[in-house]
Amino acid sequence: MREHRFQVTLPEKWGEGIVVVEEGETVDLDVRLESVHEGILVSGTADSDYTGVCGRCLTDITAPVEVEFQELFAYPGEEETDFEVQDDHVDLETLVRDAIVLSLPFQPVCQPDCPGLDPNTGEKLTGSAGAESTAPIDPRWSALRQITDQDGEADGRAAEKEES
Numbered sequence: 403m404r405e406h407r408f409q410v411t412l413p414e415k416w417g418e419g420i421v422v423v424e425e426g427e428t429v430d431l432d433v434r435l436e437s438v439h440e441g442i443l444v445s446g447t448a449d450s451d452y453t454g455v456c457g458r459c460l461t462d463i464t465a466p467v468e469v470e471f472q473e474l475f476a477y478p479g480e481e482e483t484d485f486e487v488q489d490d491h492v493d494l495e496t497l498v499r500d501a502i503v504l505s506l507p508f509q510p511v512c513q514p515d516c517p518g519l520d521p522n523t524g525e526k527l528t529g530s531a532g533a534e535s536t537a538p539i540d541p542r543w544s545a546l547r548q549i550t551d552q553d554g555e556a557d558g559r560a561a562e563k564e565e566s
Contacts, residue, residue, distance in 0.1 A: 404435045417503050421454030421510050423467070429498065438474070441487055445472035448498050457509040458518035459526045465510070469501040 409428045416423040423429075433446035448471065453464045475485045475492045485497065517527035539547065 403437070406433045406435070407431065408433075416499050417452070417506050419454075419506065419508065420457055421452045421463070421465075421506050423450050423452050423502060423506075427451060429502070431494070431498065433494065435492070441474055441476040442492055443472070443474050444492055444494065444497070446470070448502055450502060452506055454510055456512040456516060458511055458516045460519070461512045461526070463510060463512050467502060467505055469498075469505045471497055471501040473497050 407430075409430050412423060412425055412427050412429060415425045427450055430449040431446060432448075433444060436443040436445075447468060449466065449468045451464055452467050453462070455461065456463055473485055475487045477487050485492070519525065520527055
């Protein structure tokens with residue numbers, strides 16, 4: 403068994419969605435290699451940072467991504483396997499890239515309760531927390547507004563009578 407820790411700089415970006423791990427970003431690897439009967443069992447963790455935009459408000463975000471992986475690199479033989487030992491070496495690039503890209507969020511958000519953009523103005527709702535807009539009322543329900551206005555006036559008249 404051997405354990406290794408090292409950093410790798412990415413030669414190209416990983417991912418194609420709203421968030422990606424950019425070219426030139428470093429990936430920290432902590433790898434454990436174990437010799438087993440069928441080949442070499444590789445397990446470990448990979449840490450990096452992804453960048454992109456929030457899926458709700460389009461704010462730039464950067465966040466860490468950490469993945470665990472484990473795969474058997476089989477010795478060359480008659481059986482077809484996804485990963486093989488080649489010249490007493492294992493190529494971790496595909497394994498680590500797949501693990502990281504599959505763990506990237508599909509709909510990333512800048513904060514868990516991100517309200518997104520205002521549908522009317524297109525402004526970020528996080529920035530305009532002080533100004534509260536009223537929701538438009540469906541015209542089919544507008545008759546009910548008159549009833550609530552009458553109740554409010556009736557309550558006001560009753561309060562005036564009690565004061566006098």
